[in-house]
Amino acid sequence: MMAEGLSEATAEALLAELISTVKALKNNIKSSDKFAVGLSLAKAEKTVRSATVLSSAAAALKEIQEGMAGCRLCALGKTRRNIVFGEGNPRAQVVFVGEAPGADEDEQGLPFVGRAGQLLTNIIKAMGMERKNVYICNILKCRPPQNRNPLPEEIAACEQFLKKQLLIISPRIICALGTFAAKTLLGTETPITALRGRFHSYEGILLMPTYHPAYLLRNPAAKKFVWEDMQMIMKELQN
Numbered sequence: 001m002m003a004e005g006l007s008e009a010t011a012e013a014l015l016a017e018l019i020s021t022v023k024a025l026k027n028n029i030k031s032s033d034k035f036a037v038g039l040s041l042a043k044a045e046k047t048v049r050s051a052t053v054l055s056s057a058a059a060a061l062k063e064i065q066e067g068m069a070g071c072r073l074c075a076l077g078k079t080r081r082n083i084v085f086g087e088g089n090p091r092a093q094v095v096f097v098g099e100a101p102g103a104d105e106d107e108q109g110l111p112f113v114g115r116a117g118q119l120l121t122n123i124i125k126a127m128g129m130e131r132k133n134v135y136i137c138n139i140l141k142c143r144p145p146q147n148r149n150p151l152p153e154e155i156a157a158c159e160q161f162l163k164k165q166l167l168i169i170s171p172r173i174i175c176a177l178g179t180f181a182a183k184t185l186l187g188t189e190t191p192i193t194a195l196r197g198r199f200h201s202y203e204g205i206l207l208m209p210t211y212h213p214a215y216l217l218r219n220p221a222a223k224k225f226v227w228e229d230m231q232m233i234m235k236e237l238q239n
């Protein structure tokens with residue numbers, strides 16, 4: 001049942017669900033309740049189907065990640081320590097897209113693991129989810145030196161990887177964190193202050209721009225606006 005590339009926690013959850021369904025199925029067979037047997041079989045089939053979709057999305061993401069190992073498509077390939085591909089549920093309903101890795105992310109090869117990352121984790125928890133339920137990545141997969149702003153040619157070279165990730169994950173909602181993510185995904189020069197607070201569309205997917213957690217660390221008063229944006233996402237997810 002443990003599919004290659006599937007996150008351990010997700011695979012365990014699916015396995016546990018399958019085991020409990022099979023147990024229910026056995027009990028129903030013993031009591032010869034044909035209707036209940038049919039229901040349990042349908043549930044088992046659904047679980048297996050979900051695992052298959054999840055497994056193939058995980059494998060497709062892994063293929064892209066492996067394919068970009070050692071990437072030198074832009075100059076950041078020479079200065080980074082690690083490519084920060086992204087992490088999370090391969091079929092997440094919500095994908096958070098930031099700007100680029102910082103020092104901690106470059107060091108660990110994981111997205112949003114520094115102070116801003118901790119704040120993002122808290123925001124996700126406040127939304128009633130966990131990091132493993134969502135997917136987190138950046139526009140750029142390599143750290144710009146001294147955390148300078150991404151250059152247009154770097155975004156142009158790297159954006160293809162994000163596009164592929166989003167195509168595979170196929171989320172219901174993308175949350176663009178900060179100016180660069182929002183402007184890049186929406187192809188606009190409109191500032192984040194004017195973009196946030198309402199849904200936009202990216203390739204037919206709802207996109208909510210909001211402030212970057214690093215901005216919130218410098219401007220805690222803006223947290224209330226982010227929370228308004230997150231509440232709109234939560235409401236949309238309930239529909």
Ligand code: SF4
Pocket residue numbers: 068071072073074075076077078083140141142154157158
């Ligand atoms: S930032 Fe993107 S395009 Fe540039 S080297 Fe890294 S992975 Fe390649």
